[in-house]
Every structure is written in structure tokens, then in C-alpha cells.
Amino acid sequence: MSLKRNVSLATGLRYRGQGPMLTYVLHRIGGLGMAIFVAMHILASYLGGDIGGLLNDIYENWAFQIFVFFCALFHAINGLRITILDLFPKLIEHSREAIWIEWAVFIPVYGIAVFVILSTALGG
Secondary structure (H helix, E strand, C coil), X not given: CCCCCCCCHHHXXXXXXXXXXXXXXXXXXXXXXXXXXXXXXXXXXXXXXXXXXXXXXXXXXXXXXXXXXHHHHHHHHHHHHHHHHHHCHHHHHHHHHHHHHHHHHHHHHHHHHHHHHHHHHXXX
């Protein structure tokens, strides 16, 4: 037997899962962003020539670097939170607090990294 759920796309998009849902979505985006980055590196080295140079130009761009760093850092910190909650099941009742701690760590570290990337990119 399976569950029948009639949830339209509009209803799904209006869902307000707040912190847990946001971290779930951003974790998936982070994994996808890192996969795109690795695939671009492999393709750039495999194809070479003009296409490889174009791919190099894309992933050396400061905007792409900021995106990839967001993906990698958020994926790592969120994965650490998930691992800790899996290893210590009694902490699951404090899941929302763990998400707040995750953001408290992520935002300053990411902010400093963005500052460094932008100051380097803009010739500072």
C-alpha cells in the first residue's frame, strides 16, 4: 500500500518549512554546485584548447568562486551538523538550535571569505 498525496506544485512552493527545509534545499544545491565545479575541471583538462580555456575562465571568475565556496562551506557545515545529530540521537530534539549554531558559524566564515575573494578580484 502506498500513501496518496494530492499536493499541487503551488501548495508545495507555499510550504514554509523554515530552517530545516532551507538547510535541506541548500545542502542539495551545495552538492550539485560542487559536482558542477568538479565536472568543469575534468572537462577543461580533457577538452583543452579554446573550450578548455573558456571553462577555465568560467571557474576562475570571482562570482563563480563565491558560489562554489558557498556550496562547499555550507555543505560541509551542514553535513557536520547532520553527522552530530546522527551520532547523538538525544540531540535531535535540539535540531532547530543546531541549525542556528550552524548559521552562526557559516555566516562569519563565509563573509570573511567573500571579502577576501572580492578584494583580490577587484585589485585590493
